[in-house]
Amino acid sequence: MEQRECFTDEEEINLYLDGELGEDRKSRLKAHLLTCRTCSSWYEIAHGLKSALRRSRENTSAPPWLREKILNAIRKEEPVKAGFFWETVKSLFSGRPAIPIGIAAMLIVILASALFYGRPRTGNMPFIRGLVHEHYEYMEVAADLGIESKDPLEISQWVFAHAGMNVQLPLASDSLVPEGACVIQESKETIGYVYFSNSDRKISLFMLEDKYDGLFGQKTMKFENISMYCGHCTGMNYVLWKNDDVVCVLVGDLPESSLIGLAKGFI
Amino acid sequence: MKAAAQKKERFEKEALIHLDVIFSAASKMTGNRMEAEDLVQETLLRAFKFFDKFETGTNCKAWLFKIMTNLYINRYNRQKSLPKAISYDEVEDYYLYRRLNTADYIANSDYNAGWIYANLLDDDVRNLLQELPEDFRIMVVLCDIQGFSYEEVARITGVKMGTVKSRLFRARRKLQKGLYEWARMNGYLSKGIPHGAA
Numbered sequence: 001m002e003q004r005e006c007f008t009d010e011e012e013i014n015l016y017l018d019g020e021l022g023e024d025r026k027s028r029l030k031a032h033l034l035t036c037r038t039c040s041s042w043y044e045i046a047h048g049l050k051s052a053l054r055r056s057r058e059n060t061s062a063p064p065w066l067r068e069k070i071l072n073a074i075r076k077e078e079p080v081k082a083g084f085f086w087e088t089v090k091s092l093f094s095g096r097p098a099i100p101i102g103i104a105a106m107l108i109v110i111l112a113s114a115l116f117y118g119r120p121r122t123g124n125m126p127f128i129r130g131l132v133h134e135h136y137e138y139m140e141v142a143a144d145l146g147i148e149s150k151d152p153l154e155i156s157q158w159v160f161a162h163a164g165m166n167v168q169l170p171l172a173s174d175s176l177v178p179e180g181a182c183v184i185q186e187s188k189e190t191i192g193y194v195y196f197s198n199s200d201r202k203i204s205l206f207m208l209e210d211k212y213d214g215l216f217g218q219k220t221m222k223f224e225n226i227s228m229y230c231g232h233c234t235g236m237n238y239v240l241w242k243n244d245d246v247v248c249v250l251v252g253d254l255p256e257s258s259l260i261g262l263a264k265g266f267i
Numbered sequence: 268m269k270a271a272a273q274k275k276e277r278f279e280k281e282a283l284i285h286l287d288v289i290f291s292a293a294s295k296m297t298g299n300r301m302e303a304e305d306l307v308q309e310t311l312l313r314a315f316k317f318f319d320k321f322e323t324g325t326n327c328k329a330w331l332f333k334i335m336t337n338l339y340i341n342r343y344n345r346q347k348s349l350p351k352a353i354s355y356d357e358v359e360d361y362y363l364y365r366r367l368n369t370a371d372y373i374a375n376s377d378y379n380a381g382w383i384y385a386n387l388l389d390d391d392v393r394n395l396l397q398e399l400p401e402d403f404r405i406m407v408v409l410c411d412i413q414g415f416s417y418e419e420v421a422r423i424t425g426v427k428m429g430t431v432k433s434r435l436f437r438a439r440r441k442l443q444k445g446l447y448e449w450a451r452m453n454g455y456l457s458k459g460i461p462h463g464a465a
Contacts (some may be wrong), residue, residue: 010439014435014436038320047437048384049384049439056295056387057291062307066286069308070283074275
């Protein structure tokens with residue numbers, strides 16, 4: 001039969017185990033452990049597990065190739081980028097003056113709907129790659145493209161228009177967010193939103209990102225029958241979503257293995 | 268140009284020295300080597316990218332852990348497409364725990380905890396950890412394996428300290444349950460010499 005005063009309520013013993021118990025409670029518990037067989041057995045078991053876990057902290061070295069890869073990446077002048085994204089940029093802007101490779105690709109998410117592809121789809125969803133947007137290099141790329149405006153909104157509109165996409169962007173200057181849009185990230189200086197138009201099944205994503213204070217931002221949202229994940233990974237924004245009739249779009253400058261891994265999760 | 272070179276040097280000196288520890292924790296969190304390698308790579312590259320935000324002299328290891336843990340959280344959250352269903356696990360666990368804590372565990376004189384722990388291999392630990400849901404597993408890796416305090420874990424994961432504690436304690440309970448099963452399956456609970464004993 002259990003005694004009322006027993007510490008089989010694990011909290012006390014756990015706190016003691018972690019050295020987070022105040023002096024008074026600690027001495028009370030220690031005294032109790034000397035007399036109570038149940039609790040001292042339990043303590044022994046809990047303590048043994050924690051020690052076993054601690055011992056399992058293998059100090060295995062990271063594989064040498066991993067260290068090398070990281071060192072190489074940070075020693076280069078340019079940020080790490082996936083080659084195929086840059087090819088997409090070039091193909092979309094063919095005819096334009098050549099854009100130096102040294103500038104990080106500009107990415108704007110372009111989401112295509114089933115209509116865009118001209119046929120309904122179910123089940124297997126291919127993914128298309130969009131352009132990668134890195135706000136820090138935004139202005140440089142704009143200049144190279146011959147865009148005079150410094151306004152990210154206008155720049156994006158320009159890019160959308162030249163990519164042949166009919167995307168509705170807000171024109172009102174007092175609000176960056178169109179009606180019906182879902183704000184996914186907002187801070188003092190930045191706002192990111194997703195705009196859905198369910199009638200013609202078009203979806204657009206527009207992100208303005210400034211200096212990123214927190215290192216992470218992630219939100220999962222549902223809009224009607226569409227699930228959407230927005231996240232940040234290695235400094236690039238990406239969006240994945242899944243819906244029976246909507247193409248899954250991946251954007252972002254991710255290592256290829258991550259990209260494939262992400263895509264696989266959605267197909 | 269000089270600033271860039273300095274940044275790289277500083278990074279190698281302050282951050283890259285933690286590569287092995289980060290890798291070790293990543294393998295425990297993800298449970299598989301390939302994913303760990305991927306996670307570590309992303310972590311370090313991201314850390315380098317944001318290295319200007321890091322204050323020299325402060326705890327770089329904790330900062331790197333914060334990046335890695337959050338990248339990992341992002342990853343497994345992404346895989347969830349459904350809202351969290353109500354889990355009856357908790358209720359079941361409670362009763363199992365109470366039962367284990369009294370009759371079976373303690374009264375079972377053959378449950379030689381010391382012997383069991385001594386025979387627990389690293390792979391066994393990894394397997395036991397994989398049985399935990401990710402947000403519990405993270406707590407065990409950070410607190411019990413890596414030795415961060417509750418407060419440090421709260422900062423790393425962005426989770427309230429109260430939640431850190433409750434998740435950690437529940438995780439330990441689940442591990443004990445898993446360990447009990449492991450012990451039973453490997454013959455540590457039957458009378459006589461356990462299987463595999465020297």
